[in-house]
Amino acid sequence: MNMKNINKYLYLILLGSFTACTYDFPEEVIQEPTAGEANFTKMISVGNSLTAGFMDGALYTRSQDNSFAVILSDQMVPVGGGAFNVPNINSVNGFFGLAPDGQTPLGRLILTVNPQTGATGPAPIGLGEIPTAFTGDKSALNNFGVSGSTLLTSLIPQTGGPNVPQNPAFNPLYARFASNPGESTIIGDAAAALGNGGTFFTFWLGSNDVLGYALGGASNPAILTSNINFEQRLSLALGTMLQANPEAKGAVANIPNLNVLPYFNLVPWNALPLDQGTAAFVNQAYLQYNGGLAQLAGMGLITEAEKTRRTIVFKAGQNGFVMADKNLTDLTGFGLPSIRQSNNTDKPVLTLSTALGVAVGGNPQLVRGVSFPVEDSFVLTQMEQEESQAKITAFNALIAAAVQASSNRLVLVDVNNFLNQVLQGQVNAGGASLTASIIPPNGGFSVDGVHPNARSHAFIANLFIDAINAKWGANIPKSNPNAYPGNDLPVGG
Incomplete structure (x- = not known):
């Protein structure tokens, strides 16, 4: 997995130049x-x-x-x-x-x-x-x-x-x-x-x-x-x-x-940048998960809307990150975790800026937000x-x-x-x-x-x-x- 470009985009802001200014107050009537x-x-x-x-x-x-x-x-x-x-x-x-x-x-x-x-x-x-x-x-x-x-x-x-x-x-x-x-x-x-x-x-x-x-x-x-x-x-x-x-x-x-x-x-919901090769590699890892969602939707156990919301697909460029969501339907009985990709209704907290894209426990196979879901403590969902x-x-x-x-x-x-x-x-x-x-x-x-x-x-x-x-x-x-x-x-x- 080529993750070398991730950290480049995980910082919050790119600042321009700054100019020192002096501000004068307008004259006011002085009151005792x-x-x-x-x-x-x-x-x-x-x-x-x-x-x-x-x-x-x-x-x-x-x-x-x-x-x-x-x-x-x-x-x-x-x-x-x-x-x-x-x-x-x-x-x-x-x-x-x-x-x-x-x-x-x-x-x-x-x-x-x-x-x-x-x-x-x-x-x-x-x-x-x-x-x-x-x-x-x-x-x-x-x-x-x-x-x-x-x-x-x-x-x-x-x-x-x-x-x-x-x-x-x-x-x-x-x-x-x-x-x-x-x-x-x-x-x-x-x-x-x-x-x-x-x-x-x-x-x-x-x-x-x-x-x-x-x-x-x-x-x-x-x-x-x-x-x-x-x-x-x-x-x-x-x-x-x-x-x-x-x-x-x-x-x-x-x-x-x-x-x-x-x-x-400060941290955008789509703060995860991937190149085409990495996106394709990660998508392969989620084929079984996405297939399970489609099967359960076909059986009427989840709605089509929830299936779409939970389906994980990465592309070249900026992506929503994989995150845990306790408000999703509990599908653990079918072997499927309560995860999805972040969207524009989510508010990541500032501390995610230094945790996203980092290998969890030093394991390169567990990259937070990609192969390892971002924990609940890092995101405020709309609810x-x-x-x-x-x-x-x-x-x-x-x-x-x-x-x-x-x-x-x-x-x-x-x-x-x-x-x-x-x-x-x-x-x-x-x-x-x-x-x-x-x-x-x-x-x-x-x-x-x-x-x-x-x-x-x-x-x-x-x-x-x-x-x-x-x-x-x-x-x-x-x-x-x-x-x-x-x-x-x-x-x-």
Whole structure:
């Protein structure tokens, strides 16, 4: 089998040249900053990776320092805002994961140019640092954003430890600064800080209750939160914050749609290139499978439409890859697996970019996507997309209802609508647009394709400011998003 050209096309993007630009804001009438009916003396932020500042597949010093919460706190200083302390990670590159040797820590993702193909895609920067315990004053913290948090894990003490196989809730990024690891909770710590002189809070939890499921190709239903559990946990978490200080006001953000995340849009459904000889060779291997489908269709055991959908035929050029699909009719009793080729309704996830066309287990006869089906964790089918999107819609309705129930103290920050505007090309600052991509200079997502980059966090901070100003008659000055870094230019080549 001649597979030498496959890897050439498995990278995500081919970038052109980039031009550095300077953007000037138009002159505006200067208004005196004021807190209006709110008090920003001590702001507390609680949330997940979005609040923590997780970017490029890691939490590192620059990302942490450029989270929307930090930017928002900076903008609150002219209206009485005080210090905003974060559990410093003290890491230049952060921790993306371990190298294939299982021991060497790798740092954040960057855009790199493949010297063989000239194509550009994400790759670890090199050595990283495994997070260590926070040694500062835990009682003085303001930011309680913890990457990976769901509503449930924000409420249970197991999130802080112990780190044992029997405790899947353990999160080292919380354990490192938990007030009492194994006993305290994220919400409890945030509420305690709010009760200790806090005057305002931001709350952005819930995304991982559905996006965690989707990011894994909807392959693990156990991690998809039910509507009733989401509502109960949201009520408990948000209620705990409101009760911590009956005078404090807060801003609550909602969940973005799947289609705005580059993670689901960078790898095309037909990402598998084959030459004529390889296509003909592989087609021979699927003759028996295709023949079995035709026989079962003739017997009326599957429809003609399903037979057509499941039939595997490769051609010279770009092809859909062979993939598992649990929603197909179970034909294992007839010796036929639940596989088909991907089509234009499927959304491969970003991680497939480095797995497609690779020999599984080092066996050259088992090439992922050709002779070995791509696993469920790498693809969102149309049914899975609709399921995930329905959850996002339901969860956002519950978030809106919770805010409305305490409308005298809370305001909704509609990040979902904002990112939809980004997707449609309707967002810019000083003439510089923000795009739903990872491509510099205007791409608004970090290299992992899920989390906003620093420039996008500045836009999000401004979205919070707009909502807060409108709700309580404040005049918090907005940030200049163009003063914050987007993604770095590709390296290598």
